[in-house]
Amino acid sequence: MRRIFIVLIIMAFLIIGCYTNNRGENSMHEYKLNENSMLYWLGHASFKIKTQDKTIYIDPFEIEDVETADIVLVTHSHYDHCSINDLKKIVGDGTVILAPGDCTSKFAGKVGGKLVLVSPGDKKTIEGIEIETVPSYNVNKQFHPQQNAWVGYIVDASGTRVYHAGDTDVIPEMSNFNVDVALLPVGGTYTMDAAEAAKACDAINPKVVIPMHYNKIVGNLESADEFKKLAKCNVEII
Numbered sequence: 001m002r003r004i005f006i007v008l009i010i011m012a013f014l015i016i017g018c019y020t021n022n023r024g025e026n027s028m029h030e031y032k033l034n035e036n037s038m039l040y041w042l043g044h045a046s047f048k049i050k051t052q053d054k055t056i057y058i059d060p061f062e063i064e065d066v067e068t069a070d071i072v073l074v075t076h077s078h079y080d081h082c083s084i085n086d087l088k089k090i091v092g093d094g095t096v097i098l099a100p101g102d103c104t105s106k107f108a109g110k111v112g113g114k115l116v117l118v119s120p121g122d123k124k125t126i127e128g129i130e131i132e133t134v135p136s137y138n139v140n141k142q143f144h145p146q147q148n149a150w151v152g153y154i155v156d157a158s159g160t161r162v163y164h165a166g167d168t169d170v171i172p173e174m175s176n177f178n179v180d181v182a183l184l185p186v187g188g189t190y191t192m193d194a195a196e197a198a199k200a201c202d203a204i205n206p207k208v209v210i211p212m213h214y215n216k217i218v219g220n221l222e223s224a225d226e227f228k229k230l231a232k233c234n235v236e237i238i
């Protein structure tokens with residue numbers, strides 16, 4: 001009897017252990033892109049990419065991981081993506097900020113750095129990093145209309161192509177993207193939900209997908225778990 005009890009306790013710990021791992025028991029919220037580059041999830045849709053010599057932030061919002069950026073990429077003008085407070089934390093004189101026009105007009109004159117206006121379909125080399133912009137919009141809700149010309153980004157991080165989707169639904173353009181790592185929203189309401197993001201995986205077919213845009217404002221930890229369950233691609237919850 002006592003032995004059965006001990007076995008049950010061990011099984012319970014194992015199950016709890018698997019569950020927490022599935023939740024991303026990755027306290028650093030980091031993912032190794034390649035020998036020279038790391039990706040860090042800073043919560044919501046905020047990420048930092050470190051290559052050998054460049055620091056790139058995407059959609060910084062309520063971030064605590066603060067260092068001077070070489071490049072900042074902003075997908076659209078909503079407060080949780082285009083945050084003046086957060087830009088002030090990381091923008092130095094030499095920082096290049098890429099953003100759509102309605103976003104740059106929000107922070108122009110309030111933060112330093114050099115502004116570069118973008119719209120979907122741009123290809124630029126900034127500080128030696130190749131960056132493409134792609135469309136990012138809603139198809140079954142009104143928050144992010146296609147005519148706003150907001151963007152997602154594809155960043156070449158030392159040969160690994162990282163796609164940050166912005167606040168988007170599943171859109172037909174996705175099947176033409178050639179990316180290795182996709183950062184996809186899963187929280188729903190303003191973006192794709194977990195089931196829709198699973199369909200985006202099929203369209204994009206990346207090597208790895210990292211879910212984002214949950215557990216702050218919209219979605220919760222279950223959104224990421226559900227996405228991992230439904231998606232046919234390789235999902236890393238960080």
Ligand SMILES: [Zn+2]
Pocket residue numbers: 076078081143144167190
């Ligand atoms: Zn938005």
